[in-house]
Amino acid sequence: MTITITAFERSPDGGKGLARDTRVRWALEEVGQSYEVRLVSFAAMKEPAHLALHPFGQIPTYEDGNLTLFETGSIVFHLAERHAGLLPVDADARARAITWMFAAVNTVEPAILELANAKLLEGNKSWSKERLPLVQDRVRDRLRPLSARLGDADWLDGAFSAGDLMMVSVLLRLKPSGILDEYPNLAAYVARGEARPAYQRAFAAQLALYTG
Numbered sequence: 531m532t533i534t535i536t537a538f539e540r541s542p543d544g545g546k547g548l549a550r551d552t553r554v555r556w557a558l559e560e561v562g563q564s565y566e567v568r569l570v571s572f573a574a575m576k577e578p579a580h581l582a583l584h585p586f587g588q589i590p591t592y593e594d595g596n597l598t599l600f601e602t603g604s605i606v607f608h609l610a611e612r613h614a615g616l617l618p619v620d621a622d623a624r625a626r627a628i629t630w631m632f633a634a635v636n637t638v639e640p641a642i643l644e645l646a647n648a649k650l651l652e653g654n655k656s657w658s659k660e661r662l663p664l665v666q667d668r669v670r671d672r673l674r675p676l677s678a679r680l681g682d683a684d685w686l687d688g689a690f691s692a693g694d695l696m697m698v699s700v701l702l703r704l705k706p707s708g709i710l711d712e713y714p715n716l717a718a719y720v721a722r723g724e725a726r727p728a729y730q731r732a733f734a735a736q737l738a739l740y741t742g
């Protein structure tokens with residue numbers, strides 16, 4: 531069966547790898563699965579054909595035979611469960627890696643998204659300047675303990691796992707803000723993720739949409 535994912539026809543970031551199809555591409559590359567990409571416009575994402583795949587009208591989606599999935603956490607977990615390379619064999623280590631996946635999307639990503647929204651969607655509001663430092667501090671409230679837990683380790687719990695893939699993907703969105711650099715071990719952690727050959731292939735594939 532051919533795996534097909536969806537991605538933005540024109541990503542707002544112009545190929546910086548911040549759209550969430552990149553983390554799915556990365557997982558597919560890590561586990562050595564080839565895939566096809568169906569590009570969707572913003573308008574098409576809200577039409578019935580796409581809503582049948584993704585009830586919230588977003589990207590990415592994942593199709594493999596009769597199976598359709600949405601939510602990057604779920605898609606990466608599905609790939610990690612079915613293919614070697616993203617989850618440890620030891621049951622306890624596996625459970626901890628899955629915990630880090632949830633921590634990435636449930637605990638860390640919301641604060642980072644709030645910061646992106648504060649800048650992109652609320653930047654022109656009269657109260658925006660006053661609110662921004664509060665939003666930035668809520669990001670720091672997540673990064674501080676994450677940085678403390680990572681310490682000088684390469685990855686969050688032993689070998690690289692789907693937990694790291696999700697956490698690095700979430701943290702990547704902070705790069706333009708400069709906040710990540712306040713935590714040198716987290717900046718180095720993200721750089722380690724970006725240096726992985728599978729990430730490089732995923733990044734190049736999404737960038738190719740813009741460079742032709």
Ligand SMILES: N[C@@H](CCC(=O)N[C@@H](CS)C(=O)NCC(=O)O)C(=O)O
Pocket residue numbers: 548549550551575587588589590600601602603
């Ligand atoms: N929690 C979802 C979020 C998906 C999401 O926000 N996708 C963005 C692209 S990165 C999107 O489709 N935005 C357009 C929209 O919401 O209309 C996931 O991790 O898959």
